[in-house]
Amino acid sequence: MRIVMQPARRSQKDVDQHYQDTIVHPVSFDDHADVLEAATVDQLKQLFPDGQAQMWGITPGKKDINVSRIKKMRPGDWVFFSGDKRIYFGGTIALMWRNKALATRLWGTDAAGSTWEYMYALSGTRGFDIPIQEIREFLDWNPNRHIMGITVLSQDESDALQTFLTLDASPAATAEPADTQDEEATVAAFDGELERTAYRAQRGEQATLKKRLLQGPTGQCALCGRDLPGSFLIAAHIKKRSMCTDDEKRDLANIAMLACTLGCDAVYEHGYVTVASEGVLQVSPLAAQVPEVAAYIHDKLTGRTVTWWTPKREPYYEWHRSHTFKAAPPT
Template sequence: MRIALLPARLSNRPVLEHFETTIRAKVRFDDHLDLLDSETLANLLRIFPDGAARMWAVTPGVNTGKWAKLEPGDPVAFCGDNKLHALSHVAALFQNEALAERLWGRDSKGRAWTNMFALAELRTVEIPVQEVRRAIGWQGDSSIPGFTVVEGDPAENLADLVNLETDIDYSESPASMRPPSAAAVPEGATDGIRETTFRREQRALKRRLRQLSTGRCALCGRAFPDQLLIAAHIKRRGQCTEDERKDLENIGMLACAVGCDSLFEHGYIGVDYGGKLLVSNATHNSGDIRRHVDDHLRDRVSPWWTSTREPYFAWHRTRIFQQLADE
């Protein structure tokens, strides 16, 4: 797995202008038909049939080798001003010096940003650079040094921190036309032995949450049998300190296993300051999720919110909740 860390310091006026005009506003292909070769244009239109995409790029030279490692579907994270502030996925890669010069001009060394990305969705977040560096195993708290491709376990850790999808497919053939591949059947016995860690505090957390609640889901408010109420961490356990994990009255909530636990875990819903439930505009992409949200969650206020739990809900809002930029 790979994640590209892209420098984009929005406090820098030219960078902000570029970000606004080619990321937030998108680039319309019709405006640049004179510079797009037929193969690249056909691929872009296949992925973006509405004729527009977000675009970003890096300069040639030392960056080219790192850029060439990337593939469609790889996540990207925009960093600047000591924080990670936006997330997306690579939909296509191509090199086009003339288009890059038209979109962004040239840098102080006279280089165009030739190595280009067409990007899919855009999600805004606000994650301090210190948390990003810890996730990828870097010491210190300084800014991310330029264009960086993170791979392997550090990339997995960062994806978990920011709730990044890692298996998006932008292959040449439409998904509906690809024959399903057969799953490999493991050789030998299907049971095996594995050493693993376990969550020593989890039983105590569930017991304490049952004592504090009324047997209802903290999000939808519906009553469920105990086995259908999950002791869910508001802030992901892997990102908690030992003291936070032991903060049994505030770190968790009971969320139902029939929808709310997964929707919260994957950022489709969140909890705002004061307890009002937030609904991600990512629910627009699925009619079934939207119907579930409309029936059980929209316009609700969670009674589980308190000022002492707010720091954990705020962590979820700024890292996990999927607030997509306007399409």
């Protein structure tokens, strides 16, 4: 999976209108069947059974400058929309195709007479509110670097951002199968240390945290409130550990909470729930897309207030809300 940076500054009137027309209001396939190829309609309906999808497009650019970049994009890649110094929206490329007639109908043409004919449909979309400066610092970019055109990040940068923002897979057209034999050969040939010292140190830190949080053989899950044996509880970092500073990692009194392995740790880690100010447990509107997750949240978490919330822990919970929580896409 690669990550694509899509500049789309909504403070520009035409960009915001395009966003309203085909992101806020998904495109109905049947309404445009006269300009869509039958094979594309079939693929779209397989991916989106309700008959509509959020869509975006890219122009070829002057002297086709964007075409070589577009060729690097694949279904299954993540796209982040950026503008006005922030990342505000993202999702998985479900399908890509080229259709000048449909793009012109949806968005018209730009000042040069071009249209956004390299089109893609998005699945699993969610909202973000992350300053682009934070991304620059995380990826060690030049402080003055701007996302001026469609940009496909390297695999290393993509992997780092995927971990940073806990990006989950969403429906996408079938990509080329991985070469399993090559992957297995690479693993077999690796003679380095599989159990690295850093990981052992992290496990030691986890044990220390758990001892601090768990005062006896049983404890209370911060999210569902159930009293459980210690073997079913972990010291879960409120803010993703890999993104904490050294000082934050050492803030043992505030950086973590007990979360049960019976479901709460997973739904928090993947952003289906978060903790709002004053401890109110907030459920992602996207949880309904995964019925099993929605059922667990309904049975165990809906309406709860998290007693572990404190003003000192609030900065860590706030980070989770802006980086991990699956917020609704902005309108």
